[in-house]
Amino acid sequence: MQTILSLGNALNQGTARGSAVGFRLDSLLKLTDTRARNKKMTLMHYLCKVLSQKLPELIDFPKDLATLESATKVQLKCLADEMQAISKGLEKVIQELAASEKDGPVSATFLPVRDTTILAFQVSKPALPPSLN
Numbered sequence: 164m165q166t167i168l169s170l171g172n173a174l175n176q177g178t179a180r181g182s183a184v185g186f187r188l189d190s191l192l193k194l195t196d197t198r199a200r201n202k203k204m205t206l207m208h209y210l211c212k213v214l215s216q217k218l219p220e221l222i223d224f225p226k227d228l229a230t231l232e233s234a235t236k237v238q239l240k241c242l243a244d245e246m247q248a249i250s251k252g253l254e255k256v257i258q259e260l261a262a263s264e265k266d267g268p269v270s271a272t273f274l275p276v277r278d279t280t281i282l283a284f285q286v287s288k289p290a291l292p293p294s295l296n
Contacts, residue, residue, distance in 0.1 A: 166218075167191070170210060253284055 168186060175181040197206040214221050260277050263270045
């Protein structure tokens with residue numbers, strides 16, 4: 164998108180539209196309408212050519228979009244509820260493990276593993292954005 168914005172700004176240089184900070188998505192449709200002087204190449208052709216040379220990893224971006232359809236079906240409220248339940252469960256586990264320290268030598272061999280495991284869970288636990296809390 165940044166490349167398309169830069170391209171649009173270059174084409175509109177010297178006009179009021181030449182320093183845009185964004186564009187509407189329906190403007191993408193115009194990439195196939197804008198043609199070169201020889202009428203054979205469109206702006207879309209040029210963009211694909213430049214991207215394939217400079218940023219070839221972007222050419223396969225439709226593969227990255229494959230998971231978006233299923234992601235749109237996830238309810239953010241349900242996700243927030245699940246994250247909260249996981250956090251509460253982790254807190255209960257931590258409390259139980261802290262109580263197990265009183266077991267003496269029986270649980271002493273498990274304490275180093277416990278601490279490493281708890282730390283791993285706490286580090287890997289993703290944080291919810293404040294808007295979902």
